Amino acid sequence: MTKVLNLADISTNLQEYLELVHKMIMEHGVARVRDLAAKKGVSSASVVTALRRLQEAGLVEYSAHQYVKMTPDGSRLAMKLDQLHKFLARFFREVLGIEAEQAEKEACSLEHHLSVTTLERMEAFFEFLHSCPRGGKELIEQFHACRPSDGRVVECHRKNASGAPPNCLLRDPQTAFLADLQPGERGKVMQLRGDIRLRRRLVDLGILPGTIISVIRYAPLGDPIEVKIMDYLLTLRKDEARSILMEREPVAVEG
Amino acid sequence: MEQHRTKTDMVIALIGNPNSGKTSIFNKLTGAHQKVGNWPGVTVEKKEGRVQVGETCVLFVDLPGTYGLNTVSLDEMLARDFLLSEQPSAVIAVIDSSNLTRNLYLAVQTIELGLKVVLAMNMTDEVDARGDVIDYDQLGRILRCPIVKTVGHRGKGIEELKQACIQFVQEPKSDLVFHYGEPLDSALLRLTDLLLDLCQIPHNLTARWIALKLLEGEDDLLENLGVEGDRARIIQEAGELRKSLEQQTGLTADLVVVDRRYGIIRGVIRECVTLGPRDRMTLTEKIDNVVLHRVLALPIFLAMMWLTYQFTFTVGKPFMVILELFFRWLTAVVSPWLVEAPPWVHGFLVNGILGGIGSLIVFIPNIMLLFLGIAFLEDSGYMARAAFVIDRFMHHIGLHGKAFIPLIIGFGCNVPAIMATRTLESRRDRILTIIINPFISCGARMPIWILLAGAFFSDQWAGTVVFGVVLFGLMIAVLSALALNRFVLPGQSAPFVMELPPYRFPTFHSLLVRMWERNWLFLKKVGSVVLLGVVLIWFLGYFPWGVQPNGPASYAGRLGKVIEPVLKPIGIDWRGAVALTFGIVAKEVVISSLGVLYDVSDDASSPELDQTAVRFETKLQEQLRANMTRLQALSFMIFALLYMPCLATIGAIFKEIGSIKWALFALGYGLSLAYLISLVVYQSGMLLCRL
Numbered sequence: 001m002t003k004v005l006n007l008a009d010i011s012t013n014l015q016e017y018l019e020l021v022h023k024m025i026m027e028h029g030v031a032r033v034r035d036l037a038a039k040k041g042v043s044s045a046s047v048v049t050a051l052r053r054l055q056e057a058g059l060v061e062y063s064a065h066q067y068v069k070m071t072p073d074g075s076r077l078a079m080k081l082d083q084l085h086k087f088l089a090r091f092f093r094e095v096l097g098i099e100a101e102q103a104e105k106e107a108c109s110l111e112h113h114l115s116v117t118t119l120e121r122m123e124a125f126f127e128f129l130h131s132c133p134r135g136g137k138e139l140i141e142q143f144h145a146c147r148p149s150d151g152r153v154v155e156c157h158r159k160n161a162s163g164a165p166p167n168c169l170l171r172d173p174q175t176a177f178l179a180d181l182q183p184g185e186r187g188k189v190m191q192l193r194g195d196i197r198l199r200r201r202l203v204d205l206g207i208l209p210g211t212i213i214s215v216i217r218y219a220p221l222g223d224p225i226e227v228k229i230m231d232y233l234l235t236l237r238k239d240e241a242r243s244i245l246m247e248r249e250p251v252a253v254e255g
Numbered sequence: 256m257e258q259h260r261t262k263t264d265m266v267i268a269l270i271g272n273p274n275s276g277k278t279s280i281f282n283k284l285t286g287a288h289q290k291v292g293n294w295p296g297v298t299v300e301k302k303e304g305r306v307q308v309g310e311t312c313v314l315f316v317d318l319p320g321t322y323g324l325n326t327v328s329l330d331e332m333l334a335r336d337f338l339l340s341e342q343p344s345a346v347i348a349v350i351d352s353s354n355l356t357r358n359l360y361l362a363v364q365t366i367e368l369g370l371k372v373v374l375a376m377n378m379t380d381e382v383d384a385r386g387d388v389i390d391y392d393q394l395g396r397i398l399r400c401p402i403v404k405t406v407g408h409r410g411k412g413i414e415e416l417k418q419a420c421i422q423f424v425q426e427p428k429s430d431l432v433f434h435y436g437e438p439l440d441s442a443l444l445r446l447t448d449l450l451l452d453l454c455q456i457p458h459n460l461t462a463r464w465i466a467l468k469l470l471e472g473e474d475d476l477l478e479n480l481g482v483e484g485d486r487a488r489i490i491q492e493a494g495e496l497r498k499s500l501e502q503q504t505g506l507t508a509d510l511v512v513v514d515r516r517y518g519i520i521r522g523v524i525r526e527c528v529t530l531g532p533r534d535r536m537t538l539t540e541k542i543d544n545v546v547l548h549r550v551l552a553l554p555i556f557l558a559m560m561w562l563t564y565q566f567t568f569t570v571g572k573p574f575m576v577i578l579e580l581f582f583r584w585l586t587a588v589v590s591p592w593l594v595e596a597p598p599w600v601h602g603f604l605v606n607g608i609l610g611g612i613g614s615l616i617v618f619i620p621n622i623m624l625l626f627l628g629i630a631f632l633e634d635s636g637y638m639a640r641a642a643f644v645i646d647r648f649m650h651h652i653g654l655h656g657k658a659f660i661p662l663i664i665g666f667g668c669n670v671p672a673i674m675a676t677r678t679l680e681s682r683r684d685r686i687l688t689i690i691i692n693p694f695i696s697c698g699a700r701m702p703i704w705i706l707l708a709g710a711f712f713s714d715q716w717a718g719t720v721v722f723g724v725v726l727f728g729l730m731i732a733v734l735s736a737l738a739l740n741r742f743v744l745p746g747q748s749a750p751f752v753m754e755l756p757p758y759r760f761p762t763f764h765s766l767l768v769r770m771w772e773r774n775w776l777f778l779k780k781v782g783s784v785v786l787l788g789v790v791l792i793w794f795l796g797y798f799p800w801g802v803q804p805n806g807p808a809s810y811a812g813r814l815g816k817v818i819e820p821v822l823k824p825i826g827i828d829w830r831g832a833v834a835l836t837f838g839i840v841a842k843e844v845v846i847s848s849l850g851v852l853y854d855v856s857d858d859a860s861s862p863e864l865d866q867t868a869v870r871f872e873t874k875l876q877e878q879l880r881a882n883m884t885r886l887q888a889l890s891f892m893i894f895a896l897l898y899m900p901c902l903a904t905i906g907a908i909f910k911e912i913g914s915i916k917w918a919l920f921a922l923g924y925g926l927s928l929a930y931l932i933s934l935v936v937y938q939s940g941m942l943l944c945r946l
Contacts (some may be wrong), residue, residue, distance in 0.1 A: 198752070219552070226543075235754075236752045241753065
């Protein structure tokens with residue numbers, strides 16, 4: 001028996017069954033043929049057929065009059081499906097700004113029609129938007145701010161310092177995390193990430209968008225780093241410094 | 256607290272950033288009249304002092320040093336809860352004037368709570384030296400606060416500060432409201448109105464402050480403060496306002512609030528401060544260029560640790576000897592008086608009580624010196640730098656940079672080492688650091704290794720074995736930290752975001768005060784545990800009545816026989832078991848107790864003390880060789896290293912770890928680890944021998 005390792009190898013119909021079994025086990029602890037049939041609105045016989053095929057693929061364990069069990073491979077795939085489904089709904093909701101209920105419904109119907117490759121690519125794009133230091137997340141927020149109710153996109157009205165619209169999603173050499181600045185470099189805080197506890201702490205210490213930070217030195221073992229803010233010295237670990245997004249400033253030439 | 260109120264006319268709290276000199280101002284305000292305790296339920300020091308100012312009896316309360324009044328850290332939570340629930344008559348905000356922006360940030364938040372705030376402008380000498388000019392009158396007018404210039408460590412301005420507080424308390428509350436500008440102000444106004452309409456605002460709070468905190472995203476605030484009314488509606492409205500703020504400004508709402516608050520402060524500073532010419536580099540930065548130099552930093556760090564260690568134990572040694580002699584003398588003096596008394600009274604008083612107190616008191620010089628050393632490191636500003644230098648390494652084993660100090664100190668004595676964990680902020684870090692500390696081989700365990708290694712290994716190897724045992728303890732401590740970090744106490748160690756304060760020369764007075772209060776805390780809390788344990792162990796050794804003390808017929812001896820089967824698999828006989836049981840009192844006892852059990856006389860009162868000691872050791876070593884194998888000795892050493900710290904350390908653990916559950920875990924963990932490792936070593940050794 002060859003092991004199925006990829007979603008693309010199972011039919012849409014079987015994917016739906018797999019998801020349903022997974023969901024039932026998650027919610028009720030067990031999955032029974034009777035309940036599966038009721039839920040799908042089909043006969044027990046067709047459920048059993050589907051289960052046998054899934055069993056052949058090594059995804060579930062099933063024998064007559066027993067609860068249906070998931071194999072580790074099956075759980076993994078079901079979870080992957082679930083994750084893609086949730087992602088799709090989230091993409092509709094957060095990026096396109098579609099109402100939660102509608103987003104959920106359309107994710108359900110679209111999910112099985114798109115290839116896994118496309119779904120994964122979309123997910124990667126979404127992740128990219130969120131992690132792009134040039135403020136991909138901000139871009140989405142701006143899109144919503146500029147999106148009038150009739151659905152027509154108007155021109156973006158928020159300009160950055162140079163007057164050009166923030167149309168770049170690519171890494172700008174001027175942008176870097178505080179952790180990546182070298183001793184002697186200086187920059188302005190653009191964005192704070194990370195969890196709320198850390199952010200509050202940083203903010204209380206005077207680190208907020210617009211604050212100028214100069215990196216003084218790294219500790220002899222390479223971590224943490226020492227920085228100067230306002231008139232005082234602060235140290236933080238690189239882990240923490242990676243939640244501060246900076247805009248590099250050219251090193252000032254004094255004299 | 257209620258109890259104090261009856262005797263006290265007013266409560267005045269001190270608040271300020273860490274390193275703002277708050278503690279030295281508190282010390283000067285209260286003089287000798289202070290009481291150190293813990294905040295309820297936590298091991299954060301709480302200091303208060305009652306002082307007569309004119310006709311008024313004032314209770315000054317020193318709040319933990321904080322940067323803000325959010326609920327991020329325990330310290331901040333304690334400070335805020337105190338301000339809200341106790342409603343002090345006035346709050347002294349201690350300001351490091353050389354770092355005005357960040358310090359005023361806390362003061363402004365305190366004013367926003369609706370409390371009467373007196374600003375103590377500290378470290379004004381540093382401002383003057385820098386050439387900055389602060390218009391204090393103007394600052395006071397804008398913030399509507401009395402302003403007092405202080406130099407905390409020299410006691411300047413303290414009387415004025417007291418008077419200003421007393422006077423300010425009489426005056427009506429100021430109705431100062433900070434304006435945050437649009438669009439925040441209208442959001443604030445909307446939420447404030449809604450709060451007033453829908454909720455009952457407790458008398459100690461202002462609706463505006465609650466509204467501000469809600470906009471900052473503290474949704475659980477209403478519930479925590481017990482605000483009655485239509486909470487759900489308010490929270491929903493706050494959420495919507497936050498969202499619209501975020502859309503209008505492109506920043507999250509909490510950032511908008513903080514940004515504007517800093518804006519207000521920058522405005523105030525522009526109006527009150529004229530900056531002098533800035534040096535390229537401050538003195539602190541120049542010192543740091545050496546102390547934190549890429550190559551020099553580690554050697555300097557190690558040298559500082561070595562100095563602290565030497566200071567604690569080498570300087571402490573003569574005092575320790577004097578105290579030991581004193582107790583021996585005291586025993587000699589007391590004994591004749593008790594000739595008439597029944598022997599068990601004699602035994603109880605001399606060996607139990609006097610011995611027990613003695614075993615604790617002899618640590619005092621070390622502990623005092625250590626605390627003096629730590630206070631110096633902290634107050635001078637080096638402690639933060641030490642943490643900076645070594646944090647990378649400590650972070651690998653899941654600990655905070657500052658946890659290095661307890662590790663080093665542990666080689667001298669685990670008791671002060673565990674006390675030194677107080678410098679750690681997060682409770683998790685503290686628990687972890689405490690649990691692994693007893694594995695560090697302290698000075699008192701050294702004689703055991705030396706005696707056993709000397710008995711079972713050639714002179715050539717004995718030293719290496721002793722060193723190996725000590726190193727093994729350190730290794731177990733590090734591995735334990737790694738394992739506990741992984742499996743028992745997962746989770747983030749506190750975010751390592753720490754100020755490097757400017758170097759300052761600490762005053763002797765503040766060092767003494769700090770040393771004394773910590774020392775007193777130690778005596779009070781640890782003492783009771785130790786005394787109890789000492790009496791118990793003494794009882795086991797002397798009863799039933801008439802047996803040879805600590806001999807096989809005593810309860811302890813019988814206990815040894817009972818647990819012998821358990822210790823047999825690791826190669827320890829009943830004598831070893833008894834000696835180790837007594838070792839729980841103090842590790843020094845292990846050797847003398849082995850002496851008693853092997854019937855080697857240890858005549859301490861002999862005039863030729865040194866010779867007797869040598870003879871005693873040689874005789875005991877002979878006996879040990881006759882009764883144990885080399886493998887058994889090794890197993891005994893490993894077990895003795897790990898199984899259980901001495902009573903004083905156990906007392907310190909119970910006191911400092913903050914919960915009985917964790918204290919028991921620490922002890923249980925050590926005991927099972929000791930048994931397991933000895934078992935593996937002994938059994939595999941046996942197996943190898945047979946092959």
